[in-house]
Amino acid sequence: MSEKSLKSQKKKSTDLYAAIAAALIGLLFGLFVLLVSNPSKAFQGFGALLTGAFSEGISGLGTILYYTTTLALCALSVAFASRTGVFNIGGAGQFILGGAAASYVGVNWTFLPPVLHFLVAVLVSLLAGALWGALIGLLKAFFNISEIVIGILLNYIGVYLANMFVLDYFYDVSMNRSLPVAQSAMVPRLGMDKLFPNTAADAGIFIAVLVAVLIWFIFKRTTFGYQITACGNNPDASRYAGINAKKNIVLAMAISGAISGLAGALFYLSPAKNFIAISDATPAQPMTGICASLLAMGNPIGILFSSLFISYITAGGFNMQLYGFVPEIVDIVTAAIIYCSAFVILINKAIRVLSARFQRKGKEK
């Protein structure tokens, strides 16, 4: 028994080291980009990137938490689907549709009392996201179509559908965006604005943490989690054991979609945002969410921290503009750091090989 716990502890710590190493490599790569683009200001810019998030003191944390909410939920969505062996790259479509559905309720259903209004809006976003996710699951399970192809295509369909929906039902012509969400449907602040004045912080982060814990519990303890993981690991054995793999894929994708939809709702219902701009671009958070999920190796609790890191870098990035870096370069640097994080699996393997070799050497001596 002790040996077992030792081994699993070792595995967990390797995962952690790999994640930290991946983040560091990302940061070094970011520094390299800065050195190429403007050598004289590179180190100042890099300093701003690293500390910029707290340039205005503790309230900076509010902004970071605000980013983390959306990012963590998007990452959790990816992690949930990947347990069934499905790569949910369709998060963007689920995200925007969830957001649009929630915004519609937020703008129009003002007859609802304050807290209930918000809850109904969230519920509708869950449904919208779940439907869009289940669609991928259905096509994958019953027609064996690649979830990646469907996911990417459905992202665009989702974005244009959301645009159409906004234009038809709650459009603000003067601003080319949706009408603002009613106060009663906004994400409650729960005192976060007092704690972090002048920031976008709201209670969304608590919901994200709650969802992470819930997912961790589902996989740790429930028969549902057991079935999903079995289907993901070995579909043939699951079928043999009488587990309905198709049903589980659709269900897992629906839940994954619902989580993305929730991310969209919390993003567009936040007091700091409260509208949807008409745009042809797919939202970026779900894609960054894939990286956050990879960096945490799909561990729901780890995702909270990887999202925190990425949000920290994103927040710090804005401050680089003080040193004359144009926003495009800032974007390149932050993106480079984030995407280098995806090397985590490679690094994980390298650490294992190296440590095995090191141990062997130690014994020989």
Next chain:
Amino acid sequence: MSYAVEMLNITKRFPGIIANNQVTLQVRRGEVHALLGENGAGKSTLMSILFGLYSADEGTIRINEKEVRVTDPNEANALGIGMVHQHFKLIHNFTVLENIILGAESQKYSVLDMKTARKKVVALSEKYHLDVDPDKRITEITVGMQQRVEILKMLYRDNDILIFDEPTAVLLPDEIDELIEIIKNLVAEGKTILFISHKLDEIKRVADRCTVLRRGRVIGTVEVASTSKEEMAEMMVGRKVLLQVDKGESYLGTPSTILEVQDLCVKKRNERKNKVDHVSFRVQAGEIACIAGVDGNGQSELVAAIAGLMPSTGRITLCGEDISHRSVRYRNCHGLSHIPEDRQKQGLVMEYNVAQNLVLQEFQEPQFQRHGLILTGAVNEYADRLIEKYDIRSGQGRETAAGSLSGGNQQKVIIARELERPHELVIAVQPTRGLDVGAIEQIQAQLVKQRNAGKAVLLVSLELEEVMSLSDRIMVLHDGRIVADHLDPKKITMKELGLYMAGVKGGATDV
């Protein structure tokens, strides 16, 4: 006496287990040296160390009297060591020739020089009577031929120490004869052979000396000619082994039909011909009915249809209830236990631990879950009980991942699971494939016990000896049809059975 391979005091540890403990193996030049041991005894680990796939924690390796360090297979190759793995390492859409030269391509002005390569391959093939057509694709040739390609790969690289890892596991009886002939030719040409096996018959036929491993330790090295099979089996398992099943008379009180299959047809999509063609038969309580046949004559499809894994037409009745249109889960819960053909692909979730695998069907039953929450305590207790009862050996008990168990222990997990849950019918598909004598004995005894307890057992096997020794009644499946229904294993000879299997003899005759 000069040694081609010496592995001295090799120790290799894995988490929770010592795979090789001070193992010493000395192979003389020009001999066939067998390495005998149960699954998990450490044979494969030892060979992987020799071939450079693992490195030993302690000990030294000497090749041709020189101490060497082998850190990867390329180095092993340079030392003249070649290996035919149990699962062939061939690229299926390449030709034989392309597969042979892969990784050792001859070049002329940095252009692939196929002509020289072909000449060498053809010459080698002729010299050793391998009869390999270099231009056939791997997909077009039989498994026996594929093995010869692997042998040619070693010869092409001028290896003279050849390791065969359970080479007969995949072969038909006459292919085994041919392989043994080939091995004798190789030795005559001065090659040294290391032959890993747990089949005593073959070792007796082919090997000069034999080193026996048990639980990671060397039990001894013996001259094969002067050692009996029983003695070797005892060295390997550590106790007396019954090489023949002693099963007693079949228990048939009042005959009651457990499984009845009527007019069953299975057709694969895009295929015109039925894989299973109007098959009807019954299995009674208290008998072991065996379906014999050459691999690929519809056995897999028949079993899949009965288990509900493949759509079929016709009627399947289990314990008097028509289950033709029921789900897999329903069948599992209503008396069907199924030991599948491929334990790794179908039988287990390799990433799950032993405990999780032991409740693969039953996790939804009330004793293991409440309100959708798995009762970890109950699962663990159940797992510990089965591990004890079925002697499942692993590094970390119930927490061991199924993927890190040895083949025999993986099969024990499946057998424990299938025989412990409530059932009336056991379908066992090649339950002893690739296992060693000790494990085979245990598993066959379990099946006999099932029969004697009044359960119905449907055994699907390709091993004629198993069919003859275990079954009460033999059915032969040829080309999707039952060509013989009520053969009595006591009256029929193996040769006759072979004729049925080949489709020479036929018709629904009773003997």
